[in-house]
Amino acid sequence: MPKTLKLDEFLPYRLSIASNTVSDAVASAYRTLFGLRIPEWRLVAVLAEGGAMSQQALCGRTRMDKVTVSRAAIALAERGLIQRGANPDDQRSHLLTLSQQGWALYEQVAPKALEFEQRIFDTLSDTERTQLRAMLERIEVAAIALDRGVD
Template identity: 35%
Template sequence: MDFNLETFLPYRLNQAAERVSQRFAAQYRARYRMTRPEWRALAALGTYGRMTATEIGGNSSMHKTKVSRAVRALEEKRWLKRSEDADDRRMEHLELTMAGRRIYGEMITLARDYERELSQLLGATGLKQLEAVLAAIEAKLPPVAGRKGPQD
């Protein structure tokens, strides 16, 4: 069997995504002592506002245990608050506190700076080519039913 993992497209895409993600994670980890699941939960709440843990998991492609740990950590940092659903006491709504919104704003600045750095690394032509390839992949390969993405 002739198979080279290093040239297998899904493997290469995953490796590239992981490198990009790890480099950004190193920045927010050093600055805020935040994990990737915490960043994803914070970003989801900052972007979309009040959500349930289930909605955060669906939005960020995280398993419910990762969401639960991230929510607990953000709550301990006082960046997130919980409120019970008026109609269903089993459900909690989550939203950023004032401190959480401030951190989210700082994180967006950090994210934009990182995105600019990546854009400069690729150059205008390379960035347009990458965006076109990603758009083509996303358009031609819809998510598998019942699965929204990696279960980080």
């Protein structure tokens, strides 16, 4: 007899619900405290960690689509949080970097982000957090392989 799909027991659904719930809680705090949407915060964090990057590179690092990255970059540029510079490797694109104001914002938001992580995952032991991180990495690899049609 074939298995019956029960949405509340379907792991991709549960993972999505958990992810959306965490993201919504964090998004609300970032919006209230710093006037940032999640895509904007992701760009700030990735630029702080990785330095100058093209929008295409940001799409790859954040797993966000081109439109979302473009809108976030425009919003950050309008606030003076990022700067666009020439890309010596590709004259058709620009490299984005954090401005001084962007760095100042990052230095305020990063500790809050770590606090939110601690509060959300406080119910897990250090071992469980390590296991969860490893499981998420394996899930991502399996999903990428599935998406690419690899068995």
